[in-house]
Amino acid sequence: MDQHEYQFxxxxxRYATIEMVRSFFAxxxxxxxxxxxxxxxxxxxxxxxxxxxxxxxIMAATGLIGVIIYKLLKxxxxxxxxxxxxxxxxxxxxxxxxxxxxxxxxxxxxxxTIIAVNAFPELALVLIPLTFLIAAxxxxxxxxxxSDVIVGALIGTLxxxxxMGVFL
Numbered sequence: 001m002d003q004h005e006y007q008f009x010x011x012x013x014r015y016a017t018i019e020m021v022r023s024f025f026a027x028x029x030x031x032x033x034x035x036x037x038x039x040x041x042x043x044x045x046x047x048x049x050x051x052x053x054x055x056x057x058i059m060a061a062t063g064l065i066g067v068i069i070y071k072l073l074k075x076x077x078x079x080x081x082x083x084x085x086x087x088x089x090x091x092x093x094x095x096x097x098x099x100x101x102x103x104x105x106x107x108x109x110x111x112x113t114i115i116a117v118n119a120f121p122e123l124a125l126v127l128i129p130l131t132f133l134i135a136a137x138x139x140x141x142x143x144x145x146x147s148d149v150i151v152g153a154l155i156g157t158l159x160x161x162x163x164m165g166v167f168l
Contacts, residue, residue, distance in 0.1 A: 005145040009082045009089050012139045012146075016092040025137040026093040032105035032134035033096070037063065037112050048120060054167070055119040062111050062163045069155060070104040077101050083142035092141030103144045103152035109134040110156030111163075118164060 016022045041059045044052035079101035083091035096104075109131040117124045135153060138144040144152075 005147060006082070006086055008146050009086065009139065009142065012136070013082070013089050013092070013142045016090050016140055016142060022092045022141070025133075025140045028130070028133045029093055029105065029137040029141055029143075031130070032109055032137070034063075034108070036130075037108060040112065040116065044116070044120070052119070055115060058163055058167050059112055059115050061167075062115060062159055063108060065163070066104070066107050066111055066156065066159055069159070070102055070107055070152070073102055074099040074104075079145075079148070081143050082145055089142040091143070093143070095143060100144045100148045101151065102155055103135070103138050103148045105138055106131075106135045106144075106149045106152030107156040107159070110153045111160040114157060114160035115164060118168075 016025070037059075041056045041063075044056045044059075048055075074097065078099055080098065081091075081095060081100040082089040083095075084098065113127040113131045117127055135149045138149055139146055
């Protein structure tokens with residue numbers, strides 16, 4: 001499967017050779033590491049008051065479950081990152097681990113965005129573009145195959161909708 005996605009990886013990764021593009025996506029990717037989401041979880045109750053506490057708790061629980069899911073999958077599926085497996089793919093930023101499937105950044109971006117936007121629709125203007133940029137950054141920077149990102153988005157969506165169904 002990696003070979004089939006190799007051309008897509010090359011296509012997106014070629015933009016990482018442009019310093020300004022690589023720097024932009026490295027910053028976006030770093031935001032997806034968690035700090036942005038942790039701040040959002042903490043700030044929601046300060047901005048929206050009591051109604052946001054439940055949303056923040058659901059987001060935190062979803063984040064914890066998301067970490068467990070993607071770590072178990074990565075540990076058992078051990079798909080090497082494109083920048084490790086293919087010499088022509090350049091690593092555009094620091095890897096958090098050696099494996100790519102699924103994209104944890106994308107999983108969390110989708111799950112947190114769905115939950116936050118469901119509760120506070122006005123956040124969509126910022127969170128939806130950020131989520132898609134985080135997902136794209138992972139392929140542009142040579143850290144994920146497109147299918148890693150797609151599956152991360154699907155798991156994140158399923159996890160968010162399940163958690164909202166259970167708690168809301």
